[in-house]
Amino acid sequence: MPPPNVAPDALVIGAGPAGLMAAEELVKSGAQVVVIEAKPTVARKFLMAGKSGLNVTKDEDWETFVSRYDCPHLRPILQDFGPKEVQAWCRALGQEVYTGSSGRVFPVAMKASPLLRAWLQRLTSRGVEISTRWRWTGFDGSALTFDTPAGPHTLAPKVTILALGGASWSRLGSDGAWVPWLREKGVEVTDWQPANMGFRVDWSSHMTPYFGQPVKGVALKVCSSRISSTPRTTPPRGVHEVLDEQRGEFVISAKGLEGGGIYSIYKYLRDAYTLSIDLLPDLGQDEITRRLSKIKPGDSVTNRLRKLGLDPTRIALVMEFSRAEPFAHLKNLPIPLQGPRPLDEAISVAGGIAWDALTPDLELKALPGIFAAGEMLDWEAPTGGYLLTAAWATGRWAGQAAARRLQETPPRT
Template sequence: MDALVIGAGPAGLMAAEELAAAGRQVVICEAKPSAGRKFLMAGKSGLNVTKDEGSAAFLAAYGAAWLEPILRDFGPDQVKAWCRALGQDVFTGSSGRVFPVAMKASPLLRAWLSRLGSAGVELRLRWRWMGFQGDGWQFDTPQGARVLHPRVVVLALGGASWPRLGSDAAWVPWLRDKGVEIAPFLPANMGFGVDWSPHMSRHFGQPVKGAMLLADDLRERGEFVISSRGIEGGGVYAVSAPVRDGAALAVDFLPDVDGAAIAARLARMKPGETLANRLRKLGLSPAAVALIMEFGRGIDPGRAVKALPLRLTGPRPIAEAISSAGGATQAALTESLELRALPGVFACGEMLDWEAPTGGYLLTGCWATGRWAGRAAAR
């Protein structure tokens, strides 16, 4: 066998495409019954393929200088051109997020798998990697145990989030035994738990819109949702890394209004009015008012509107997270994403130790590292 790719997610499929384009005979082994299961799930509410913004801002979102050459090689412009080459036109929303016109992931995946098949790439489903057997790669398959001996291998095994879709990190001990340094996995882009008082139950499922979330020096404007388990949603995910690592989280419910103006408006209201009524007169939604009543006791109302501290119990479990931090470290890899401890073996996608927010960054990072590893493996 010429080239083996393990994992049929976005990173693995991109690596296979590059290997095939270089004339290599490529086999993809995927543990699940179909390819791209997490990719399809991520696209259910609208497939966000990348973020159309300046290069400096785009690269800064990853917080990893070692990824910059890879992301410059396959960034937002290249992602858009690649989608269009598959017959899937894209558009840029007002926030800079880029979506296929079809919005869903399935048309893009179908077109991509068809192109890979035409290029001679073989996809073997329900082939689960089970570690090493001597110098071979052992698989559990519908036909029983099999051992493969490819010339090069690209690992696109995913991280540790959404294990039911395939990213279960089962590969970690096998690579550690071979001397690969792997940073512990942590949840990323996840919600946080809250021990709500009973009166909050009627607000479960309600969004809080137009707010700004504050975590250390980070200021992120975005919507989040009150759930029975805590808070979740895009706004929370954008600040989840520093909050996970110990930063306090606060909310500014009226980011476009100066604090002094809010204090003046509150001062002009009737002294006998309830706090809830006064907050509603500021234009706050019922969900926002409920949060201030939940967490703002003893805090000046004006300050509570501009910087309400939220009492969190901690991040939600990694199995519920959109992505994960941790994985094969930069020190474990060459500049070509080859594992130093395993010459001829390359790694890409979420199994690498990088972290980025939602909003197109995750998917572009997977495609970019898959492309980089595939090209290096082909060489």
């Protein structure tokens, strides 16, 4: 860690993907770089995200890729470091990647830890210092204050990059504690909203055996009607405009619904639009009627649903939300959602530092010499490699801009 009263050329606060990428760009320019991390170890959210397979980016045509981000300000940043550059960067660290059938790109090793180990080795070999258990606590004039294992400390580096994450998964380090400190300095920060999150459902005890079970072979529809406290045995009637429809799967949890299929349409659902499920997307209504006519009328409801091709989990959903008319809503089973899961449980967030508060270099207009990167910025994107690509890209962009600023700064006397 830096000795008392000696400031590094460049300070990076936050040792996640964006912060480490910024540090890499700065040290390449010849700067003395110190990375500060509040947790005992670095990149905790990155490692957690890679436990089930590290999805580093999405290999698809450029216009499709950039359209996934609801933020035009990211366009030049992603043009500079997009899917092809991410893959080349991974390979340069000795981590070969491959593209899955969905276009998602993964390291051959699948996990995040081999990539992180190789990256940290390269950074430290180039002179980057990493100090853990240093928690940023705000400002003392223009200097930055920290709680450290040795007590309070103050630093006044030539340039600073903030890469503190958003406000989800606080146990991994992203707690949003920095928001009031920047607002006090005149930096506009928009309020947080959860992104890529699950939704609450008020299940009956009938559903308890299915908690943790995936729901596969369905299509998820977002409709223009909205549901509030709809009785589960009488789904709303009528035809409503379908705003979006996605094939996908999701998981039934004790708290509600979560998983990739839900995350693909979360923006609509966050605005309280109706979710309905097509339980038999490969069969038209006429074919379902024909098949039902050939099933013995004396069969139980459960047996008739099974003969139509529904597995026990999908049958359970029918009985939960359409018990009175179990065959009437197989193509359009409304699910009454009770709102999104809490912010801290979301995979990512919307909101953060407003783009009007930043220069094109990601420098805070109200705080010259301080840059921001990663999920601190006001953007959102779906899962599937988009989040990680933008974190790396904005960290790289801010790091390069801070390096240029250092070259313009007179030497310390």
